[in-house]
Amino acid sequence: MSVLTRNTRLTVEYADDLRLFRSRPAQTGAVLLVAIWLALPMLLGDYWATVFVYAGIASIGAIGLNLLTGFTGQVSMGHAVFYGIGAYGAAIFADRWGLPFPLWLIAAASVGGVVGGLAGPFALRLRGNYLVIISLGLLVIGQHLFENWTSVTGGLTGTAVRAKVAIGSLDVAALSLGGVRLSRNQGYLYFVWAMVALLGLAAHNIARSRPGRALQAIRDRDLAAEVIGVSQVHYKVGAFVLSSGYAACAGALYASYARYVSPLDFSLFLSIQFIAMIVVGGIGRIYGSILGAVFLTTLPRVIESVSGSLPFVSADGTGGGLTVQSLNQALFGVLTVTFLLFEPLGLAEMWRRVTRYFKSWPFSY
């Protein structure tokens, strides 16, 4: 009996079903994650701190794409455009208009959301492969504007960004904790991952309430959704607004952290990377987007750091064989295809299988 009761508690209230962290292990896990968030910036060197800041920014973009593709079933190749709009938005709102911190971020995300909303109606007429082609067209138009609308974007040479994350004298780039000054990377690491938690929670809340169910209903069976009163127009456009708003927010954070943006940052490859992140991480699971983003952002860096001890690989390709970069690209493709074939629900599903195993331990199923 003790075996049975140890891992499961009876739920006696409907409210218990709605709790964010329902089981004891999940609650412990949440506390652990906060502890990691607090400790990691202190433990990581500058290089890895940078990697994890980018992983956090990518997570926000991936959450956005998951809301659109994973939850609503609309595949879009245009995600990089909205990311780019956010990045240039940060440059314009913060540097030229001089808006203070939360405002330039909100403004940049809103502009991304509005442009995304304009793209939404295409999804009402087209689905599947046709929507992918349309979104590719959007990407080409976006690229063209980024490169040629010089007065706004600075053209091919790009533009410097000074959008600071600072309220009054509290500057994320120059935090101090108990008298110890933190580096810019450490400050951003705290801030970006706090944003990931905030936006991830918001996305999760949407997913588990009325609008989230409506999005998934449209994904699974759009005609049946209409017949029970779920408006496709409303929720498809809503999903585009939300998803591109997330992308633009990520782009704005990227601009603020990198301090320089150019059209090359927002290419087709970035769109594909976002799609790969949600495929590897887990389609239709918010935390899957974060897993995928962290995995695919850190993997190339991990390979880079162990490349010295890998055969046939050298940093610059001088010893014959692969360069680290080409190995990365190859692995990236192989991973995406492998996940699609063998674990279409991604890392999130693997994680779920592990937890389920321990939930029913010592019974094997």
Added chain:
Amino acid sequence: MNESRLLRVHDLTLRFGGVTALSEVSFDVNEGELFAIIGPNGAGKTSIFNCLNGIYRPQVGRIMLGDQELTGRSPVAIAKLGVARTFQNLGLFSNLTVLENILLGRHHLMRTSLLTGALWWGPARREELAQRRSCEDIIELLELEPYRFLPVAMLPYGVRKRVEVARALAMQPRLLLLDEPAAGMNLEETEDMARYIREINEELGVAMLLVEHDMHFVMDLAHRIMAVDFGRVLAIGTPDVVRADASVIDAYLGVAS
């Protein structure tokens, strides 16, 4: 007939190019009535449903629900007016759980938007709790308790049929359209379904429009029956009247030579 009319279908004609799917179909459904439509394959039964739902736009004719006109309205608007429906080959959201499917039936009775949903704590959570409570009554009625948290895709066919009825019922409909609720079911499941349909009709007083091939099922359940063939009404009346109608016998068994 002195009972109050809930649904009035008048002179419905639906054409696809040169094909006439329905021609001059007229019938009424009373409040609380269990009205069945029978007919051979391709007779136009599901087309009638699709017109009622707003999926098809009939070229001629009017459909009135109470004093509201349904013709020309969108499926979403018609759902909000209280017309619920199940599909012949299931219209469930297969990646969602049974509970989520049923909660989706209450979509038009709920208010949480993308914005208030994102905030969760407060109105959104309160609404989730309240609706969960009312869904439990429907789960109990259709005996779906063991499946609440299972994705629909994992369930056997007979249970899925029940989930779809539960979802339609969750909409608190004035009129429930059931498209072949017993199709593909074994005898035991069919009997269960008949019991659920009668319970819903008698205890909740929901008027129903039923399309079905299983004659025993229809004859036992329906108050009145309409027989259609080639998009035309052959007969309307009580089961005994329709059973004895010569044109119905012809359509089903062929003309005696």
